[in-house]
Amino acid sequence: MNVLIQLKQTTSVFVVAFGLACFGFSPAMQAVIPPPDGGYPGGNTAEGQKALFSLTTGSFNTAVGWLSLETNTTGQFNTGVGAGTLALNTGDENTATGTGALLLNTTGTGNTANGAVALFNNTTGNFNTANGHGALFANTTGGTNTANGEGALVSNTTGSDNTANGAAVLVSNTTGSGNVAVGSRALANNVGGVQNTVIGSGAGENLVNAGSDGNIYLGAGTGGTNDEIAFIRIGTPVFETFPYDTYIAGIFNRDVDAASAAAVFADTNQKIGTNLIDANGNRVPFKPQAMLDESLKQQKRIAELEATVERQQKGMEVLSAQLKKQAAQIEKVSAELELNKHAPQTVLNDQ
Numbered sequence: 491m492n493v494l495i496q497l498k499q500t501t502s503v504f505v506v507a508f509g510l511a512c513f514g515f516s517p518a519m520q521a522v523i524p525p526p527d528g529g530y531p532g533g534n535t536a537e538g539q540k541a542l543f544s545l546t547t548g549s550f551n552t553a554v555g556w557l558s559l560e561t562n563t564t565g566q567f568n569t570g571v572g573a574g575t576l577a578l579n580t581g582d583e584n585t586a587t588g589t590g591a592l593l594l595n596t597t598g599t600g601n602t603a604n605g606a607v608a609l610f611n612n613t614t615g616n617f618n619t620a621n622g623h624g625a626l627f628a629n630t631t632g633g634t635n636t637a638n639g640e641g642a643l644v645s646n647t648t649g650s651d652n653t654a655n656g657a658a659v660l661v662s663n664t665t666g667s668g669n670v671a672v673g674s675r676a677l678a679n680n681v682g683g684v685q686n687t688v689i690g691s692g693a694g695e696n697l698v699n700a701g702s703d704g705n706i707y708l709g710a711g712t713g714g715t716n717d718e719i720a721f722i723r724i725g726t727p728v729f730e731t732f733p734y735d736t737y738i739a740g741i742f743n744r745d746v747d748a749a750s751a752a753a754v755f756a757d758t759n760q761k762i763g764t765n766l767i768d769a770n771g772n773r774v775p776f777k778p779q780a781m782l783d784e785s786l787k788q789q790k791r792i793a794e795l796e797a798t799v800e801r802q803q804k805g806m807e808v809l810s811a812q813l814k815k816q817a818a819q820i821e822k823v824s825a826e827l828e829l830n831k832h833a834p835q836t837v838l839n840d841q
Contacts, residue, residue, distance in 0.1 A: 538573075555589075572606075588623075605640075611647075622657075628664075639674075656691075673710065688712070727760060 528537040532549035536542035541553035546563045551570075553559035557577045558570035567583045570576035574593045575586035581599040586592035591603040593610050600617040603609035607627055608620040616633045620626035625637040627644045635652045637643040642654040647664050654660040655672045660680060663669065668685040671677040677686060677694040680702070688694035688707040696713035697705065705718055709725040725734055752764040753776065766774040 541570075558586075591620075632667075 528535050528541075530536060530542070530545070532547070534542060534545060534549060534551045534553075536545075536551075536553045536559070538553065538555045538558055540560045541555065541558045542551060542562060543557075543560045544563050545551070545559075548562055548564045548568075549566045551559055551562060551566060551568045553562075553568075553576070554571045555575055556573040558572065558575045559565075559568060559579055560577045562568060562576065562579050565580050565582050565584075568576055568579060568581075569585045569587075570579070570592070571587045572589045572591060574590045575588070576584055576592045576595055579592065579595045579598075581595060581597045581601075583599055584592055584595060584601045584603075586595075586601075586603045586609070588604060588606045588608060590607040590610050591605065592598075592601060592612055593607070595601065595609070595612045596614060598612050598615050598618075601609055601612060601615065601620075602618070603612075603620045603626070605621060605623045605625055608622065608625045609615075609618060609629055610624075610627045612618065612626070612629045613631065615629055615631050615635075618626055618629060618633060619636045619638075620629075620643075621638045622640045622642055624640065624644050625642045626632075626635060626646055627641075629635065629643070629646050630648065632646055632648050632650045632652075634650055635643060635646060635654075637646075637652075637654045637659075639655060639657045639659055641657060641661055642659045643649075643652060643661075643663060644658075645662055645664050646652065646660070649663055649665050649669075650667045652660060652663065652667060653670045654663075654676075656674045656676060658675050658678055659671045659673070660666075660669060660677050661675070662678060663680050663682075665682045666680055666684050666686075669677060669680065669683065670687045671680075671694065672689045673691040673693055675692050675695060676688045676690065677683075677697060678692075679695055679698045680686065681698070682700050683697055683702040683705075685703055686694060686697060686705045686707075688705070690708065690710040690712055692710060693707045693712045694705065695711075696716050697718065699717040702717055702719060704720040706722045707713055708723070711726050712723050714721060714723060727733065754762055754764055755766060756762045766776055768774055
C-alpha cells in the first residue's frame with residue numbers, strides 16, 4: 491500500500507512540474523497550425539465517436555477510438571486506445587490498448603490491458619496486468635493478477651495474485667489464487683487450486699481436482715495424480731526414451747550436522763525421503779547403529795575370507811614347488827632306469 495501511495499504522489503508531482511514547465515514557456519512561442527484535434531481542458535485528449543463523451547472533472551485522460559472512455563466522468567490518468575476501450579470506466583490510472591480491452595471496467599484502478607478483449611469483463615478488479623489477446627478476459631473482481639500470453643488466465647473471474655506467462659497458461663482457472671505458471675498450457679486445467687508453482691510447457695496439467703494446492707513442479711510435462719497436495723516434482727522419468735541422470739551441486743564433500751542428519755532413500759517411483767515404509771504403508775524402523783554394526787561384521791567376514799584366501803594361495807604355492815621338485819626327481823629316476831635298461835649284460839661263469 492505504501493508503494494501505491496508513493497506512485498500516486500509521484501504522479502501528482504509530475505503533473506505539477508509538467509504544468510509549471512508549460513506555463514514557463516516564452517509567450518513568443520507559436521502554437522502549431524492547425525491546432526491539435528481532440529484537445530480538451532484538464533489535459534484530456536479524445537479522438538473518436540463519443541470518446542470521453544461524459545467527462546466532467548477528470549483530468550489527463552487519453553481516449554482514442556469509438557466509445558473509448560465514453561462514461562468516464564471524474565476518472566483521471568486513464569488511457570484507452572482502441573474501439574470500446576474502457577467504455578464504462580470511472581476509475582483511475584487504467585491503460586487499455588486494443589479493441590474491447592477493459593471494456594466493462596467501472597471502478598477498477600491501476601489495470602493494464604494490451605490486446606484485443608484483454609480484461610474485457612473486469613469491473614472492480616485492481617492492479618491487473620494482461621498482455622495478449624483475451625488475457626484475463628473473464629476477470630471481474632480479481633486483483634493483482636499478471637497474464638502474459640494469448641488466452642492466459644482467460645477464465646479467471648475472482649482469483650487474485652496469479653501470475654501466468656505463456657499461451658493458454660492457467661486457462662481454466664476461475665477462483666484459484668496465488669498460482670505461478672510459466673510455459674505453454676502450464677496449469678491449464680487448474681480451476682480453484684491455490685499457491686501452485688509450475689515451470690515448463692504442459693507442467694501441472696494433471697491438477698484438476700479442487701484442493702490440489704501448494705504443489706511445485708519443475709520441467710516440461712511434470713506432474714502426478716489429479717489431486718496432489720504439497721508435492722514437489724522435478725522433471726519426468728525419461729526424455730525421448732532416455733532416462734534422466736540427476737546432478738545436484740553443493741552436496742558432495744559438504745558438512746552436515748551429525749546431530750540431525752538422516753539417511754535419504756529412493757524407491758522405484760523416484761520418490762525420495764528419510765522414512766522407510768513396508769508394502770502396507772507402515773513405517774519400518776530405521777536403526778543406523780544396527781546397520782553400522784552389521785556393516786562392520788560384514789567387513790570383518792570379508793577380511794577373514796581374504797586372509798583365508800591368502801593362506802590358501804601361499805599353501806598352493808608351496809604345494810606347487812613340492813610338485814615341481816617331485817617331478818624333477820621322477821624325471822631323474824626315469825632317466826637312470828632307461829640308461830640301465832640299454833646297458834650290456836656281463837655273465838660270469840663259475841669255473
